[in-house]
Amino acid sequence: MKHSLLCSTALIASLTSSFVFSASCPEILNGKQRLLNSNEEIELCEEFQGKTLLIVNTASQCGFTPQFEQLEQLHQTYKDEGFTVVGFPSNDFRQDRGSEEQSAKICYLDYGVTFPMMARASLSGPDANPVFAEIQQQAGIKPKWNFYKFLVSKEGKVIATFPSSTSPTSSTLKNAIEQQL
Incomplete structure (x- = not known):
């Protein structure tokens, strides 16, 4: 009986802490x-x-691809102040063809990117990356081209959008x- 009570208490504590953690996490960061x-x-x-985030849909074969260099500068300038650039490669505009390995080479080797780059994903539609689905819900806008930039507050709210x-x-x-730092 004592062991059963201890297990039940541990289970309730575990579930409670999981609920509190997920409840305190902004929707844009769930998952x-x-x-x-x-x-x-x-x-x-x-x-x-x-953290304040700049979420960017990227492509490795686009006229805006050289922005990786400036995104890295931005990341380096503000990373110690609670800011991070997060890249999301997408082939939605047919500018990130080939393998993820090729995209990674361009990001990491050609442009020296150190900020987090996520796996290639769709930006809209039924297969949309959940981060971009939430961006669209909050901001009422979806990227019209590669290198759209979405500024997200520490509270997980999209507060500004910037075109390519x-x-x-x-x-x-x-x-x-x-202003967010």
């Missing part, structure tokens, strides 16, 4: 994502909760980030 060209998955809430043509190092984008 796991696989890293680009890897079998490793990360728990988004554990990794990014309480907005340079990651533009004063407009930097000012928006600085």
Whole structure:
């Protein structure tokens, strides 16, 4: 009886802590994502909760692909202040063809990206990545092309969107980030 009571108490405590953890996690960060060209998955809430994020849909064969360099500059500038760039490669606009290995080479070797890059995913429709489904729900907008940028507050709310043509190092984008830090 005593053992049964202890097991029941442990189970209730475990369930309660799981519920509290998931209840405190913003919807945009619920779930796991696989890293680009890897079998490793990360728990988004554990990794990014309480940080200001710039979520970017990327493509390795696009005219905007050189923005990886500026995104990395932005990441390096603000990473110690609770900011992270998170890239989500997508072939929705047919600009990220080939293997994930090729996309990873372009990101990591050609442009020196150190910020987290997730596995290739769809941005909209029934197979949309859950992060982008939540972005669309919150912001009422879906990316119209590659390198759309979504600024997400520490509370997990989309607070600003920037089109592909907005340079990651533009004063407009930097000012928006600085206001969140």
